[in-house]
Amino acid sequence: MKQFTRRQFAKTTFAAAAALSLPARSWSQVAGANSDIRGAVVGFNGRGGSHVSAFSRMEGVRLTALCDADRNVLDRGVARAKAGGHEVEGYTDIRKLLESKNVDVIAIASPNHWHSLSSIWAVQAGKDVYLEKPISHNVWEGRQLVNAARKYNRIVQTGTQCRSSTGITEAVAWVQAGNLGKITVSRGMCYKRRASIGKVDGPQPIPEHIDYDLWCGPAEKLPLMRERLHYDWHWVWNTGNGDLGNQGIHQMDIARWFVGEPALAPRVLSIGGRLGYIDDGETANTQYVYQDYPNAPLIFEVRGLPAKSGVREMDKFMGGGVAVVVHCEGGHVLVPTYSSAIAFDKNGTEIKQWRGGGNHMQDFIGAVKSRKHTDLTADVLEGHLSSALCHTGNVSLRLGKLASPNEMAEAVKAYPAAAETHGRMIEHLAANGVDITKEKVTLGAWLTMNPATEKFTAAAGADLAKANALLTREYREPFVVPANV
Numbered sequence: 001m002k003q004f005t006r007r008q009f010a011k012t013t014f015a016a017a018a019a020l021s022l023p024a025r026s027w028s029q030v031a032g033a034n035s036d037i038r039g040a041v042v043g044f045n046g047r048g049g050s051h052v053s054a055f056s057r058m059e060g061v062r063l064t065a066l067c068d069a070d071r072n073v074l075d076r077g078v079a080r081a082k083a084g085g086h087e088v089e090g091y092t093d094i095r096k097l098l099e100s101k102n103v104d105v106i107a108i109a110s111p112n113h114w115h116s117l118s119s120i121w122a123v124q125a126g127k128d129v130y131l132e133k134p135i136s137h138n139v140w141e142g143r144q145l146v147n148a149a150r151k152y153n154r155i156v157q158t159g160t161q162c163r164s165s166t167g168i169t170e171a172v173a174w175v176q177a178g179n180l181g182k183i184t185v186s187r188g189m190c191y192k193r194r195a196s197i198g199k200v201d202g203p204q205p206i207p208e209h210i211d212y213d214l215w216c217g218p219a220e221k222l223p224l225m226r227e228r229l230h231y232d233w234h235w236v237w238n239t240g241n242g243d244l245g246n247q248g249i250h251q252m253d254i255a256r257w258f259v260g261e262p263a264l265a266p267r268v269l270s271i272g273g274r275l276g277y278i279d280d281g282e283t284a285n286t287q288y289v290y291q292d293y294p295n296a297p298l299i300f301e302v303r304g305l306p307a308k309s310g311v312r313e314m315d316k317f318m319g320g321g322v323a324v325v326v327h328c329e330g331g332h333v334l335v336p337t338y339s340s341a342i343a344f345d346k347n348g349t350e351i352k353q354w355r356g357g358g359n360h361m362q363d364f365i366g367a368v369k370s371r372k373h374t375d376l377t378a379d380v381l382e383g384h385l386s387s388a389l390c391h392t393g394n395v396s397l398r399l400g401k402l403a404s405p406n407e408m409a410e411a412v413k414a415y416p417a418a419a420e421t422h423g424r425m426i427e428h429l430a431a432n433g434v435d436i437t438k439e440k441v442t443l444g445a446w447l448t449m450n451p452a453t454e455k456f457t458a459a460a461g462a463d464l465a466k467a468n469a470l471l472t473r474e475y476r477e478p479f480v481v482p483a484n485v
Contacts, residue, residue: 037061037368038065039063040065040066040106040107041055041106043109046231048108048109056086058361062086063086064086064087065091065102067094068092070209070210070215071210074090092214103127105127105128105155105368106130107129112137112234113219113239115137117141117218117475119131129155130361130364134245134387136388137239137241138470140471141481142384145380158383161358161378164377168341171335172258174343175326176260179330179343180343182329186256186299187421189303189321190301190322192322194305196277196279197226197235197279198227199280200225200226203225204227218473218480234283242285244302244393249387254335255326259295261298266449266450267446268393269292269444270397271397271412272288272441273287273440273442276305285302285303286302286429287397288300288302290417290418299418303428305432307428318334319336320336339358363378364376392447395447395467395470396447398470399445399459399467400445445460446461447467448460455468
C-alpha cells in the first residue's frame with residue numbers, strides 16, 4: 001500500500017474538511033466559497049490553452065475572461081469558449097482585464113518577459129495567480145513578485161507541475177532521508193532538439209492583428225528580426241531565456257528540490273554557445289551551468305543538437321534526456337518523466353520505483369480557498385529560486401568570451417563533476433561536426449553571489465557592474481516593474 005506523508009494526507013482531505021474547519025464568517029470571505037471561483041487566462045496561443053481547458057472543466061471554477069495581444073488568437077479563443085457554453089469577455093490589454101470585478105484568479109502563460117510584471121499587477125489588483133514557468137525574465141523582478149505576493153497576501157502558484165507529482169515527492173523524501181547516502185551532484189538535463197529558426201535579411205512586418213506595443217510590454221520594442229514572432233521569442237535575450245528558462249526550468253527545479261537548497265548558489269559558471277548553425281537566435285543551444293553549492297553542486301546541461309549529425313535521436317545520459325539524475329554515495333536516482341523516479345544502487349541495479357502524478361491546478365485552487373500559500377506545492381518563492389538559477393547561469397555565459405579548448409578545460413579542472421560534464425559536451429559537439437578550434441565556445445565568467453541580497457559580489461574576468469545590471473533590465477514605460485511593490 002502506498003504510504004502518504006502527513007502533508008499529502010492533509011492536502012487530500014482538505015476539500016472535505018474545509019467547510020467544517022472554517023467558521024462561518026471566515027468561510028464567507030473566501031473567494032468562491034459560496035459560488036464559483038471566476039478564472040481568466042492571459043496568453044493562450046500555446047501552454048495557456050491547457051489553462052483554458054482546466055478552468056473550463058474544474059468543478060467550482062468558471063472561465064470568465066481571456067486576454068491576448070494577438071486579436072486573432074483572442075477572437076478564436078472567445079468563440080470556442082462561448083461555443084462550449086462559457087460566457088467570457090475578451091481583452092487585448094491585461095490592465096483592462098485587471099479592472100474586471102468578474103475575475104478572482106488569473107492563469108498567465110504569456111511570453112517570459114511579461115511574467116513578473118503581469119503577476120505583480122494582478123496581486124496588486126487583488127487577484128490570485130497561477131503563473132507559468134519561469135516566473136521571471138530576470139532575478140530582480142522575480143524577487144519583486146515574491147515581495148508583492150506576500151505584501152498583498154495573494155496566492156501565487158508556479159507552473160512547475162512536477163512539484164504536485166506524488167511519485168517525485170516520495171522520491172525526494174526517500175533520498176533526503178539518506179537511503180542512498182549523501183548527494184554528491186544533482187544534475188538537470190534538457191536534451192531537446194532545437195533546429196535553426198532561420199535567418200532574415202531585415203526587419204519583418206508585424207501582423208495587423210497583433211498589438212505589438214502590448215506584446216513587447218516591459219521589453220524593448222525592437223524591430224522583428226526573425227521569421228516568427230510567436231514561440232521563437234524564447235531564443236532572443238530581449239524576451240526569452242533559452243531552453244534553460246523554457247523546458248529546462250522544470251528539471252532545474254527538480255534538481256534543486258532534491259538538494260533542498262533554499263537560496264541561490266554562492267558561485268556560478270556557464271560554458272556553451274549557439275553552435276552548429278547560424279540563425280537569428282541568440283541564446284545557447286549547447287550549454288552547461290555549474291551552480292557551486294557547498295553541500296553538493298547543481299549542474300544543468302542543455303543540448304539542442306541531435307546525438308550526431310544526420311540523425312533525429314537525442315543523446316541520453318544514464319538513461320535520461322529531458323530528465324534529472326541525482327548522484328549519491330550509494331547509487332543514483334533518475335527522474336525521467338513528470339511523474340516518476342527510479343533508484344539504482346552503485347552497480348546500476350534498479351532497487352526502487354515511484355510513480356504518481358498530481359493535479360497542479362487543483363492544488364492552486366485549494367490554496368486559493370484556504371488562503372495559505374504554504375498549502376501550495378509550488379509557491380512563488382520556490383519558483384523564484386529555480387528560475388533565478390537559470391538566469392544566473394545565463395548571466396555567466398553572456399559575460400563570457402570565446403575561448404580555446406585549453407582555456408575551457410583549465411577553468412573547470414578543479415571541479416571533477418564540471419570537468420566530466422565538459423568532456424561529454426565537447427564529444428557531443430564533435431559528433432555534430434562542430435570543430436571547437438574554429439567555431440569557438442564561450443567560456444562564461446565565474447560569478448560570486450551574496451545569496452541573501454541576490455547580488456553579485458565578484459566577477460572573475462568580467463565587469464561586476466555589468467553582471468549586476470543583467471540581474472534586472474531597463475523597463476519600458478509604462479510597463480515598469482515597481483521598485484516598491
